[in-house]
Amino acid sequence: MTRREAFCRHWIVVWGPAQDVASDRVMATVLDAEKPDFVVYLGDLVTANNVPIPNATLYWDMAISHSRRRGIPWSTVFGNHDDMPFEWPPEWFSTAGIPPVHCPPAASMPTSECSFRGTPRIDLMTAEMNRDGADGLSRSSVGPQELWPGISNYVLRVLSHEKQPDPALLMYFLDSGGGxxxxxxxSAQVRWFCYQSQSLNPDGRIPEIIFWHIPSTAYVKVAPKAKTEITKPCVGSLNEEDVAPQVAEWGMMDALAKRSSVKAIFVGHNHGLDWCCPYEKLWLCFARHTGHGGYGDWPRGARIVEIAEKPFSVRSWIRMENGSTHSHITLS
Amino acid sequence: MTRREAFCRHWIVVWGPAQDVASDRVMATVLDAEKPDFVVYLGDLVTANNVPIPNATLYWDMAISHSRRRGIPWSTVFGNHDDMPFEWPPEWFSTAGIPPVHCPPAASMPTSECSFRGTPRIDLMTAEMNRDGADGLSRSSVGPQELWPGISNYVLRVLSHEKQPDPALLMYFLDSGGGxxxxxxxSAQVRWFCYQSQSLNPDGRIPEIIFWHIPSTAYVKVAPKAKTEITKPCVGSLNEEDVAPQVAEWGMMDALAKRSSVKAIFVGHNHGLDWCCPYEKLWLCFARHTGHGGYGDWPRGARIVEIAEKPFSVRSWIRMENGSTHSHITLS
Known part of the structure; x- marks a missing residue:
């Protein structure tokens, strides 16, 4: 989510490479401690509004490089910062003058290549797939064109150890917009989900989990009051702000809630929340703010999800940068 | 200026081709009534946040076509709407589905060509100059690259009838940002202005007038209280809102106020204001909202500026669509 007021005053000093180093440290620490089989990057990989170059795919690539380096497959979804346009700080127009910006040096005049309007989602995802798709480790996808302008809409089938080639789990990724x-x-995404889930899992035998970036308005309904203790049935450690939900709900939650095969939704967006709460027959969970981009100085960590096939279970906890774990919960 | 709240609810219905027809009628009526020697388009020619196509140069061209058709030379400056990104109405994601958008038909997947991020200033201006620059009627210019991201920064010299090749008037155009x-x-624009005015008019013998889109904060200082009568020394007919000024003042007004050769500044932006007020030794004037884009339903018109060389005078008035004139004033 955006913290614009604070942002405009402080980010040149506070946001930047030093944060990337800190983010790298969190990701390396968590990955080495948990050695996961798969990583989900849940959006806002890039603070594009802070990137004064015409092409941010390199930064996107840096964010996912920890998984590549360890040979761990991954998938990505978009958050609201990934394709935001660069936000010119008004201070850049003051007496210090406008700092040199990284335009193509050959250009005799400013060109649209140099417009800093954020690297489009499709370019970020295409770059990821060109480098790491097909035979690489990326399991991301650009999704069907009819869901455009949303891009990160796709399903992954986790195959069974017991009874291949039946999947043991379906992971749905959705682009919740923003930027x-x-x-x-x-509504088009809702129709797509209904079609996919009916085709892949008509009798609901296969458990399903869902990933997108921005909490739906249902999160607001189940949220513990901000800055109060998180009590049962919710489980978590961080409850420092109000849920910042999507601007409208056009049927996704109804579609999910009526499928008993759907066990949980995982979102990011709110840096100051890390709880899971029940909503009808499924769980609504926040991940944990992992990177050092954006607002908030709560200790960094990551939500871990552990799936067991037989008997089926989804267990989850938060792994902190300091090595501790907390907020253990069973989501099935 | 932006009226975002009203905008998001009503613009699909209210804004669009019908407004362009109405704008055409105003421009044709005023041009045919006044038969000016020159036209200044003072920004917000295009409501780019309302343009769901990747290239808005055609709309820009439509806006200036009235001058071309009449053989009248013109110049343009940018407002805050001209290169705004398209603003997706949240309603487009509801059950009606996302309407088809005008992507390149050959594209097998969405491309960055289809990102609707607004047509960059440089592309709008380059298209105008390619069509109407050099031997054409456009006197616009892209300005020096060191003033980037501002584009419409240039000077026009109006030659003397009496004593060529000395100019009788200098017209400065500045890009006041936005979008x-x-x-x-x-500050870089201030330095550029100081250098230009020193070079072209070192002894201040040549009168100078200034054009940009967004009022400087000095306009706030001299403004009659909104919705009160406009009284002397101010002259005007419309005082329906507060001045919506630039976000900061980095020296332009000081640079202008200390040159006695500078007679007046003309701005647009506020649709509900059409006054001129004195500020130190110069006049701060609003134009009159001419087009039908954007907020407000005050009757449309245009500010006319009449320059006489000997004795030098700058007279101005508002020409309304209904043929009437009002708010006559001498600005020198």
């Missing part, structure tokens, strides 16, 4: 377009999950 | 970057005139 270059409103923070919503569209 | 893709903050609403400011930068």
């Amino acid at each position: 270059s377009y409103p923070e919503v999950i569209s | 893709s970057y903050p609403e400011v005139i930068s």
Whole structure:
């Protein structure tokens, strides 16, 4: 989410490479401690509004490089900062003058290549897939064109150890918007989900889990009051702000809630929340703020999800940078 | 200026081609009534946040076509709407589905060509100059690269009838930002103005007038209280809102106020203001909202400026669409 007021005053000093180093440290620490089989990057990998170059794919690539280096497959979804346009600080126009910006040096005049309007989602995802798709470790996808402007809409089938080739789990990834377009999950995405889930899992035998970046309005309904203790049935450690939900709800939650195969939704967005709460028959969970971009100085960590096939279970906890774990919960 | 709240609810219905027809009628009526020697388009020619196509140069061209058709030379400056990104209405994601958008038909997947991030200033201006620059009627210019991201920074010399090749008048055009970057005139633009005015008019013998889109904070200082009568020394007919000024003042007004050769500044931006007020030794004037884009339903018109060489005078009035004139004033 955006903290614009604080942002405009402080980010040149506070945000930048030093944060990337700190983010790297968190990711390396968590990955080495947990040695996961798979990583989900849950959006806002890039603070594009802070990137004064015409092409941010390199930064996107840096963010996912920890998984690549360890040979761990991964998938990505978009958050609201990934394709935001660069936000010119008004101070850049003051007496210090506008700092040199990284335009193509050959250009005799400013060109649209140099417009800093954020690298489009499709370019970020295409770059990831060109480098790491197909035979690489990325399991991301650009999703069907009819869901455009949302891009990160796709399903991954986790195959069974017991009874291949049946999947043991379906992981749905959705683009919850933000940045270059409103923070919503569209009706077209709902129709796509219904079609996919009916095709892949018509009798609901396969458990399903869901990932997107911005909490739906249902999160607001189940949220413990901000800055109060998190009590049962919710489980978590961080409850420092109000849920910042999508701008509208156009049927995704109804579609999910009526499928008993759907066990949990995982979102990011709110840096100051890390709880899971029940909503009808599924769980609504926040991940844990992992990187050092954006607002908030709560200790960094990551949500871990452990799936067991037989008997089926989804267990989850938060792994902190300092090595501790907390907020253990069973989501099935 | 932006009226975002009203905008998001109503613009699909209210804004669009019908407004363009109405704008055309105003421009044709005023041009045919006044038969001016020159037209200044003072920004917000295009409501780019309302343009769901990747290239808005055609709309820009439509806006200036009235001058071309009449053989009248013109110049343009940028407002805060001209290169704004398209603003996706949240309603487009509801059950009606996302309407088809005008992507390149050959594209097998969405491309960055289809990102609707607004047509960059440089592309709008380059298209105008390619069509109408050099031997054409456009006197616009892209300005020096060191003033980037501001583009419409240039000077026009109006030659003397009496004593060529001395100019009788200097017209300075400045890009006051907005849209893709903050609403400011930068320190670099101030230095550029000082250098230009010193070079072209070292002894201040040549009168100078200034054009940009967004009022400087000095306008706030001299403004009659909104919705009160406009009284002397101010002259005007419309005082329906507060001045919406630039976000900061980094020296442009000081540079102008200390040159006695500078007679007046003309700005647009506020649709509900059309006054001129004195500020130190110069006049701060609003134009009159001419087009039908954006907020407000005050009757449309245009500010006319009449320059006489000997004795030098700058007279101005508002020409309304209904043929009437009012708010006559002498600015020298």
